[in-house]
Amino acid sequence: MDKAAIIGIGMTKIEARRDDWTFADMAFEATRKALDDAGLTINDIDNVITTSNDFWDGRTISCMAVGDASGASDKNVSCVEGDGTFGAFYGLARTLSGSYGTTLVTGHSKGSQSVSSLITNAAFDPIYERTLGLDMISACALQANAYMHRTGVTAEQCAAVSVKNHGNAMKNPMQQLGMKITEKDVLKSEMISDPLRKLDCSPVSDGCCAIIIANESRAGKSKKKPVWIKGASMCADAYFLGDRDLSRAKSLTAAAKKAFSMAGIINPEKEIDVAEVYDAFGYQELMWLEAMGLCGDGEAAKLLGEGHLDIGGTMPVNPSGGLMAGHPVIAAGLYRIAEVVKQIRGEAGKYQVKKADIGLAQGVNGLCGQSHCVWILGKDR
Amino acid sequence: MAKRVAIVGTGQTFHKSHRPDVNGQELIHEAVTRALTDAQLSINDIDAIVIGNMDHFEGINYVDCWSVDGSGGTMKPIIKITTGGTTGCTIAIGGYHLVASGAFDKVLVIGWEKNSESDTSGAITTAFDPVWDRLVFAGAISGLAAEAQAYMARYGASDRDGARVSVRDRKHAMNNPHAQLRKEVSLEEVLASPMLADPIHLLDVCPRTDGACAVIMASEDSAEKITKKPDWIWGTGNRHSYAYLGDADYGRLTSMERTAKEIFKKAGIKEPRKEINVIELYQPYSFAGIIWIEDMGIVPHGKGAEYIWSGATDMGGELPINPSGGVISCNPIGATGLVRCAEAAMQVMGKAEGRQVPDVNFAVSTGFGGCWWTDMILHGAKKPN
């Protein structure tokens, strides 16, 4: 694939509930911000990809709500249903296919408008699983137990993820839940589905994020220094939870391997300076880091405990506060990409990490991390 | 370097109103197997999958993840593109861009729908804005009827003109073993059928169908090694705007006009009526067959009915439309747009069996849906420059 870069980012502040906003209002705000960030107008955008989910929006053809507000009037526009990282992948392909030079990618969700357990229950197979009443939280609880059983990681160690990320979020004005908590607070919080307690889980929020991708010939048009896309890859595992080894993330390992290879990264542990990963639940941050090879198998908890994953550590993870502090489903992966862009540009203010030449963003689609998309972004072309 | 892309194989199920003998996964698998067989490839040759359907018809969330057993997607990159009725076309366009960008060499595109599993009109109605549009709206038919009324008021057509289109497509379907409805209808039968929403009669609209379709796209690096006559993709367009139903210009499909102009200009096609050899038009009801060929630039505004009555769009005519029988004969919604693409590909590749149009150089397939959206693909026998 040819070279492409991210030349603009825009995001709405992640909130629990915004009744004064429709999807279109959120999309307009994020799109406007991304254009202003790049110093471009809507006429500089060749095509648009929106990302949304029909179930979460309560609307078949959910993309219908945001076309005009995303600047798509009289432009070519399509829609991906899946996490924002997947929408961005399609946007990247469209930027490099010879038809368009710039692509605006948006992703939105208003978790406040639906009952999330009903929405995620709908992801279960209607014939064999749905009436058992599983939802995302109970399914991930199954995975958490499997992971903890295999690796020996404890609930207290997983709780440390929540502590770190909520603490990081206090420095990020775009986050919903910045707060200072301890592992004890997490372990005392209400048990939702063993072993996941309330503070082990991300919230379900409202938010919209937009990024602008440009091919090499257009990347220089932005007023900001382009952040180069060094690698991007996706992979989906088997569907039925019982068909997989839930304690491992095979498809993530495959996706990460391909992304690293595209980026010419041989030793990810040493070469990745900062990572924004999909921490829908505390245990997931640990599991995903290990699956991607950013640390040894079963080692993430130890690194976390020793402070290596902190903002000031050797490999900061989720300096933005991650999903724990604000989780607009679907948009989530785009926020991860945008946060890595901020780090590489040196624009992350109070949560800026010291060295950010190469960053990693990861997004998840489906139950218990069935499908993953990994992005490697870099300062240098 | 961007790559040129061709369709190298297609597969479809034998579409029926009900397929209680298979679940969704199995339905998908049928189409996938046929496409792989057509291209003489195995699932291991496939680098990525694009899949689409309209979620609320089957009531399953995250279908890209759910369908891996049927699609062959386990441990492969998978993306779901869903844009309502245009889905079948936009997934093909998605496959095209994924290959053209160099990200993947061979992409399997799958469209499917098991419409029998839900109330179709009810599900379609949820596409529309819940605050403003959903109260009055009645599935696809109400909006389409309103379009027909506006066109009739402007240009003086009647439901008789629409009926001639139904007669054509139902006759064409007799040549297509995959089509659901394989029984001819006469002009009188169409006009006598119950009025659903003035001026649309029952026999003017598409049925509800269970079906799946799969198309394999390959880059120029492998296309010619896979098949002697690949179907080259010359251009794609997706126009999906408008916020509310009342924003549209009723009686004209503006999105079709703009998409067609863009694609034909890029390909250097100046007289589509002469240069396009066959069209697979996503035509959810008969009247659209008159209005939208004007918007596509085949004939001037107001001349559509005359062109249809002349027989020009029948098999053997100057520009056959819907040799497959089109959407009126078969409509598994998430697949329908892809069936149009597959049928156009089959025409270019010379694989259209009993419905082959001779000497196809350019073919057009379109998608329609949502808020008056149009997607279009230009297919060609020659490699684009």
Next chain:
Amino acid sequence: MAEKENIVIDSGEGGQPFDYAVGMHGSKFFTELRDHKKLLGTRCPKCQKVYIPPRGVCGPCFEEMTEFVEVKPTGVIGTYTILRFAFIDPETGQQKPVPYGYGFIKLDGADTLFQHYINIEDESKIKVGARVEAVFAEKRKGSIRDIEYFRVID
């Protein structure tokens, strides 16, 4: 030996409830409708087009719209149809009562069409271009149903 049987499972009566935020523009529209029987649109500062329902962005210009303008409750039928077939209404789970008239009204002062019911007591009067007026509900709650329907005025 068991006969081959195709099993079908039904989803039951489960629903998925949603709280749809109307947003600031819609909220203003419905408040005016409920309290004053007035209809509001928004005007694009660039192309001057008046949009109803009101919204934040003019699509073609990609401009933010902050100016609300009053639109009359009278207008002409832009296009219409009469629904005669019954289907399940996803909002109620019940079959929708038919026949009913459905139209897009060009309200005086607006540039886009407004969707609503048309009274079909006298079907012969329903034509593209016929003049209509809104009939407001006695008890209004701040929803699209605060207008009951539009009727043709001679």
